[in-house]
Amino acid sequence: MTKVRVANFTVSIDGYGAGPEQSQENPLGRGGKELHGWFVATRTFQQQHVEGEGEGEGEGTTGIDNDVAARGVDNIGAWIMGRNMFGPVRGEWPDDQWKGWWGDNPPYHGPVFVLTHHARDPLEMEGGTTFHFVTDGIEAALSQAREAAGGKDVLIAGGVSTVREFMQARLIDEMHLAISPILLGAGESLFEGLDLSEVGYQIIEKQLGEAALHVMIARK
Amino acid sequence: MTKVRVANFTVSIDGYGAGPEQSQENPLGRGGKELHGWFVATRTFQQQHVEGEGEGEGEGTTGIDNDVAARGVDNIGAWIMGRNMFGPVRGEWPDDQWKGWWGDNPPYHGPVFVLTHHARDPLEMEGGTTFHFVTDGIEAALSQAREAAGGKDVLIAGGVSTVREFMQARLIDEMHLAISPILLGAGESLFEGLDLSEVGYQIIEKQLGEAALHVMIARK
Numbered sequence: 087m088t089k090v091r092v093a094n095f096t097v098s099i100d101g102y103g104a105g106p107e108q109s110q111e112n113p114l115g116r117g118g119k120e121l122h123g124w125f126v127a128t129r130t131f132q133q134q135h136v137e138g139e140g141e142g143e144g145e146g147t148t149g150i151d152n153d154v155a156a157r158g159v160d161n162i163g164a165w166i167m168g169r170n171m172f173g174p175v176r177g178e179w180p181d182d183q184w185k186g187w188w189g190d191n192p193p194y195h196g197p198v199f200v201l202t203h204h205a206r207d208p209l210e211m212e213g214g215t216t217f218h219f220v221t222d223g224i225e226a227a228l229s230q231a232r233e234a235a236g237g238k239d240v241l242i243a244g245g246v247s248t249v250r251e252f253m254q255a256r257l258i259d260e261m262h263l264a265i266s267p268i269l270l271g272a273g274e275s276l277f278e279g280l281d282l283s284e285v286g287y288q289i290i291e292k293q294l295g296e297a298a299l300h301v302m303i304a305r306k
Numbered sequence: 307m308t309k310v311r312v313a314n315f316t317v318s319i320d321g322y323g324a325g326p327e328q329s330q331e332n333p334l335g336r337g338g339k340e341l342h343g344w345f346v347a348t349r350t351f352q353q354q355h356v357e358g359e360g361e362g363e364g365e366g367t368t369g370i371d372n373d374v375a376a377r378g379v380d381n382i383g384a385w386i387m388g389r390n391m392f393g394p395v396r397g398e399w400p401d402d403q404w405k406g407w408w409g410d411n412p413p414y415h416g417p418v419f420v421l422t423h424h425a426r427d428p429l430e431m432e433g434g435t436t437f438h439f440v441t442d443g444i445e446a447a448l449s450q451a452r453e454a455a456g457g458k459d460v461l462i463a464g465g466v467s468t469v470r471e472f473m474q475a476r477l478i479d480e481m482h483l484a485i486s487p488i489l490l491g492a493g494e495s496l497f498e499g500l501d502l503s504e505v506g507y508q509i510i511e512k513q514l515g516e517a518a519l520h521v522m523i524a525r526k
Contacts, residue, residue, distance in 0.1 A: 097319075099317075099483065099485055099519070099521060100321060100496075100497040100502065101319075101320060101321045101497060117503075263319065265319055265485055265487075265519060267485075267509060267512035267514075267519055267521045268509060269502050269503050269507070269508065269509055269521075269523070270503065271501040271502055271503030271504055272501050272503075272504070276320075277320040277321060278498060281491040281492050282320065282489050282491055283337075283489050283490065283491030283492070284491055284492070287489070288489065289487060289488060289489055292487035294487075294514040294515065294516070294517075294518075294519065295514065296514070297514075298514075298519075299319070299485060299487055299514065299518075299519040301319060301487045301489075303489070
């Protein structure tokens with residue numbers, strides 16, 4: 087059965103999922119890259135993001151962090167992301183030039199649904215990734231993603247505000263959150279004004295990895 | 307040289323150092339007791355809080371969490387705490403009946419400076435603990451505590467708002483923060499509106515323990 091999941095989603099100890107001052111040069115904001123250090127170091131990430139280019143094979147850490155990362159990326163049939171995760175362009179699409187942060191061959195290799203207020207034709211990339219632009223909200227995006235996932239899971243990829251929106255609506259079945267031992271100080275807060283306990287979520291599993299604290303959160 | 311420290315101070319993954327709805331029956335708020343589970347389990351805590359009563363000797367966990375806890379409680383000459391950590395009484399002291407949460411023999415065995423707006427005579431307890439009530443602010447309390455510490459460290463014991471106040475004023479030399487893998491959902495937030503990075507602090511050490519993620523924070 088299709089699960090709606092968040093996985094390998096990382097926040098700093100002060101609760102930020104991205105740093106301040108995001109820009110095209112610095113898509114994760116100031117300090118945001120360090121946030122994901124635990125994940126980037128794993129063999130799972132290295133194989134997914136670097137292998138195709140002939141690098142990274144057999145590289146990366148194994149251990150608890152890698153096991154958790156691998157569980158997170160397993161069995162995904164479709165992705166949903168917010169527009170800010172797709173790119174820095176705001177408002178109407180001026181043209182079709184922006185094709186995501188990931189180059190010609192994005193690491194998804196499947197259907198990705200991008201939440202936006204501005205319609206745009208589907209964008210077919212190399213390696214099986216197609217970006218679909220959804221203008222009628224998170225529930226519509228989820229229903230399209232479920233269908234496209236063909237029985238596999240739907241991953242809510244981010245960013246922070248998209249994850250918050252899906253959690254608030256109780257549409258997430260399972261969320262893996264990694265707490266990275268860094269201080270961002272400011273940025274996009276996952277928790278501010280969002281009482282996950284009251285919305286109806288609880289921690290069902292915890293694991294202390296080599297470089298991050300992992301918790302699995304599910305509906306009560 | 308006397309250091310001003312915070313140690314064994316715990317927050318949930320959503321950044322709360324105490325749960326909502328604090329009361330005399332539930333001084334740490336809803337869910338707050340679970341927050342400190344990692345610390346209570348350690349041999350360090352068991353010896354400090356239970357030994358005197360003939361229980362707890364040789365009990366409690368050893369390992370990373372215990373090592374970090376032991377470092378935290380070592381070499382302390384004086385304590386500072388906010389009034390809400392001392393007790394639930396608000397406003398003027400109606401009488402001298404309230405003597406803290408800890409019974410006749412509190413686990414400090416030294417001078418404790420309680421921040422309050424309402425004067426009260428020093429309160430001498432069994433086992434060497436004396437509560438001094440300081441009405442002229444955190445800097446005055448710190449200067450009295452430094453003097454009383456006799457070259458040992460001053461520990462800012464809590465609660466959340468007292469720690470925030472001292473951090474904001476950059477009066478803390480070293481802070482050990484434990485992140486406990488629980489969700490409180492609401493309560494007293496350590497980080498909300500407090501950009502520790504901008505105030506001038508950074509993480510200098512991280513350790514993943516058996517039941518909590520530990521970070522050491524110091525001035526840049």
